[in-house]
Amino acid sequence: MNFAAAGDGTELAWTESGSGEPMLLIAGQATAMDGWGPTAELLSRSFRVIRFDHRGIGRSSRGEAGRYTTRLLAADAAAVLDAAGVSSAHVYGHSMGGRIGQWLAIDYPSRVRTLMLAATSGGRSADPALRASPSAMEALVSGDPSRLTPLFFDSEWAADHPEAVHTFFTSRASAWAKARHFKASRDHDAWSELGSIQAPSLILHGTEDPLTPLANAVLLRKHIPGSVLVRVPGAGHGLHLDHPRTIDWIREFIGRKSRRPSPPFRLFRLSTTLGD
Template sequence: MTTFAIADDGVRIAFEEHGSGVPVLLIAGQATGMHGWGPFADALARDFRVIAFDHRGIGASEEGDAGLYSTRSFAADAVAVLDAAGVAAAHVVGHSMGGRVAQWLAADDPGRVRRLVLIATTASDRAGGSGARRDPAAIADLLSGDRARMRPLFFDDGWADAHPDVVDGFFGRVASRPALRGHFAASRDHDARDALAGIRAETLVIHGSRDALTPVPHARMLADGIPHARFLELDARHGLHLDTPAVLDAVRDFLLPEGQRRD
């Protein structure tokens, strides 16, 4: 059942819950709805109380002023969702832009984050000292709206062909053009590099070695900037939380109490 949180500016943010146990907040990527988590969320719900939401301007959430979108304001929306769900603190898992949002949540509201998982994300689009820049051709494919061009950025062909319903759920969205532009600008302008040192939550950074949207050196710099963060690199693309089973295993083992983890 869809429930609504009320953000600071009165915008209604849609969210859903599944499962029971320690809460896990899932924060989706740029212009991606909560149902895009698909089987990843379903699997986590076997062990946790999973909470997922539509960013403002996406799906069932209201749009608000798209000209004011930022990853930091999206983090405030995430806090509103936790409040509406009656959750004082949750594990937080963010994918892509959702990982950028999660960085602000962990830095600005450390008491709300138990453990933090950052998947296929970066502290800033700026190359900084990494020496790696995002591929303009990959960004053009992402912004094209053409699923045939976007799909190879996220998923291996064999997996995508075998799971068309999951691919549809990931790429399917309801959003206006201003909202899409606002999401892109929020993600593009994100820069939390100076805030990383203040993140207190135990953190796991997971990244695909074949991620054309976010080069691996960005993820390594992200992990290096967060105190005692763990870094896991896998042979995968940008949508690795869906097409790479090792991601689910790693997230589950990281979030579960030690006595319940896999050997």
């Protein structure tokens, strides 16, 4: 286990595995780095995977209350890259981690080679089509894994991977930190600045996500220049874990963006097939 120093001195725990081009994984709201579980292991076969605990989560210290915003949490992510000796990385963010990834790409464009956004949003909106249902929000606030699991994961996958599900929903965090993570995610609003993102961006979103409806991904694609949206049929909010095909699409996307000139990209055909 390694530790990075954030701008306010907060200690951020991080670890790495694998080799190759660096990839930074940014976990979601109040979720520890261990929650990436099998996804991190599979990605480490192709990349140098770097994971970290957000401030207030897991092995990281909690730091200053005022620094719990998605934009300042992006500065934490940059500090982790500094500690790992990485000038730029592929960045993969899930849920609130995707919100943080947006700011990382906006505020630190030279640090982001490609940007992968899973089950996330550009932020606040008055449009009810972009918001979670009241029942889904009640389940999220409850923190009860038995209520959350159906919102995140396919039932068969969850039954076959109980340890991964348990690890994902179990993170060492105080109520103080969880409340600030929730507020940071809820207050996120990057819609007006997404157009400045320069990194090639891949948006992955489940068609049945009850916490972040698919309409958010459609709007993200419109706001981020040249981005690619892949709708994943039947997937919920945890598609980064229970739909391993997303890992193949990520590898393919990065491989295409690394090649010059680029051949036709199968993801575009797939995205069109799924209704993009």
